[in-house]
Amino acid sequence: MAQATSSTSETIVGSTTTIVETTVEVRSVAPGKTKRQIDNLYPPKSHALQISKYGDTSVFQWAEVSTVQIQSPYDVIIKVSAAGVNPFDYKFRKGNYAVFGKVRFPLVLGLEFSGIVVAKGEKVNKVHLLDKIWGTIRGGCYSEFIRVNTATEYGVALKPTSISHIEAAGAPIGALSAYGALVTLGELPVGDKAEAGKHKVLIIGASGGVGTFAVQIAKVLCKAKVTAICSGANAELVRGLGADKVVDYTIQDFTADDNDYDVVVDCVGHQNDFYHKTIPLLKKKGTFVSVAYDNDDDKVSLGDLTKMGFQYVGRKFFGARKYRALYGVNRKDFSKLVPYFERHEIKTVVAEKFPLREAAKAHEKIETHRTAGKIILTT
Numbered sequence: 307m308a309q310a311t312s313s314t315s316e317t318i319v320g321s322t323t324t325i326v327e328t329t330v331e332v333r334s335v336a337p338g339k340t341k342r343q344i345d346n347l348y349p350p351k352s353h354a355l356q357i358s359k360y361g362d363t364s365v366f367q368w369a370e371v372s373t374v375q376i377q378s379p380y381d382v383i384i385k386v387s388a389a390g391v392n393p394f395d396y397k398f399r400k401g402n403y404a405v406f407g408k409v410r411f412p413l414v415l416g417l418e419f420s421g422i423v424v425a426k427g428e429k430v431n432k433v434h435l436l437d438k439i440w441g442t443i444r445g446g447c448y449s450e451f452i453r454v455n456t457a458t459e460y461g462v463a464l465k466p467t468s469i470s471h472i473e474a475a476g477a478p479i480g481a482l483s484a485y486g487a488l489v490t491l492g493e494l495p496v497g498d499k500a501e502a503g504k505h506k507v508l509i510i511g512a513s514g515g516v517g518t519f520a521v522q523i524a525k526v527l528c529k530a531k532v533t534a535i536c537s538g539a540n541a542e543l544v545r546g547l548g549a550d551k552v553v554d555y556t557i558q559d560f561t562a563d564d565n566d567y568d569v570v571v572d573c574v575g576h577q578n579d580f581y582h583k584t585i586p587l588l589k590k591k592g593t594f595v596s597v598a599y600d601n602d603d604d605k606v607s608l609g610d611l612t613k614m615g616f617q618y619v620g621r622k623f624f625g626a627r628k629y630r631a632l633y634g635v636n637r638k639d640f641s642k643l644v645p646y647f648e649r650h651e652i653k654t655v656v657a658e659k660f661p662l663r664e665a666a667k668a669h670e671k672i673e674t675h676r677t678a679g680k681i682i683l684t685t
């Protein structure tokens with residue numbers, strides 16, 4: 307058995323993570339595959355779905371490009387089988403985050419992928435040609451091929467054979483966000499430290515890309531009692547993920563319900579002001595965690611950042627309960643989550659699949675805020 311080590315450091319709107327080793331058992335590689343078979347998987351020209359400027363979905367361009375090459379001895383080239391779609395992608399496409407700095411166009415969106423290794427640098431000795439790799443990098447996954455530096459990217463691991471590329475591609479960002487919200491910011495104990503039913507969690511937006519993982523992580527890792535908020539149409543889905551109680555917010559005021567939560571996770575945000583609505587539902591030492599801190603449909607302006615800063619400081623120091631906001635994922639946590647996927651204790655809810663070159667349709671869909679689970683692009 308070979309062991310593979312990979313890692314990632316990342317920024318989604320400004321948050322950095324530290325290096326970590328992701329160790330997963332893998333079959334040592336490619337029995338019976340000839341060099342020619344591998345060369346066929348790695349053509350000199352390929353395609354990437356670029357955006358040429360900020361704007362609506364018409365800015366997508368299916369471009370023929372020179373396939374990425376090894377640049378450092380620690381690089382691997384991955385033939386992407388599937389890429390996950392996140393709200394971050396469409397917000398970035400629209401230019402919502404332009405305030406954070408200039409970018410160089412054309413650029414390729416996409417933070418998560420699953421695929422096959424088709425080339426590797428000379429110092430990569432624990433990952434082999436034709437190994438299947440999944441994870442999250444800082445962008446570029448809406449491509450037929452990506453380059454990943456295994457010495458500097460820490461949210462990448464060997465894909466368990468028990469999950470498909472499609473399930474794998476939709477997992478990293480949602481699962482890491484949910485873990486960050488519940489465990490890192492919500493401070494819920496995990497595994498042996500967690501006591502069954504001791505903690506109580508409210509998840510708002512439980513049927514979405516983050517919420518579906520939040521329900522499962524709260525149940526499986528934190529052994530918490532989970533109340534999930536979603537529309538009636540998604541109630542069965544969310545119950546199936548393990549939620550103890552599901553409240554249909556379209557017909558019921560969930561704030562009039564239980565009031566002894568340890569953690570509230572808001573995966574919806576926008577103008578709903580769930581912070582003030584749910585403060586009375588939290589225990590005295592409870593924590594409100596906002597995953598969706600930015601206004602979904604508008605550009606983030608300097609004024610917004612200032613307002614967010616004041617809001618954060620105000621709530622942190624003067625709020626009736628602890629307030630925390632998730633500003634990015636910590637890729638070092640990926641290795642902690644991999645075994646749960648491998649054992650199918652956590653799974654990706656796949657809402658819909660689109661061919662990569664039709665990502666415009668995927669963006670139109672996710673912009674409706676009605677996606678139950680994850681949208682996946684396939685090559």
Ligand SMILES: NC(=O)c1ccc[n+]([C@@H]2O[C@H](COP(=O)([O-])OP(=O)(O)OC[C@H]3O[C@@H](n4cnc5c(N)ncnc54)[C@H](OP(=O)(O)O)[C@@H]3O)[C@@H](O)[C@H]2O)c1
Pocket residue numbers: 318392393394479480483510511512513514515516517535536537538540555573574575578597598599602632633634635672675676677678679
């Ligand atoms: N901070 C970070 O690092 C980070 C990371 C990932 C995501 N995010 C942000 O977190 C947010 C959620 O991401 P996501 O991937 O989960 O989005 P998503 O998949 O697009 O969320 C869609 C879900 O939102 C639910 N929803 C919409 N309005 C609702 C409401 N008023 N009450 C309850 N549920 C409602 C819908 O449920 P129903 O159809 O059942 O109503 C739908 O299932 C986005 O703003 C995203 O940008 C932040």
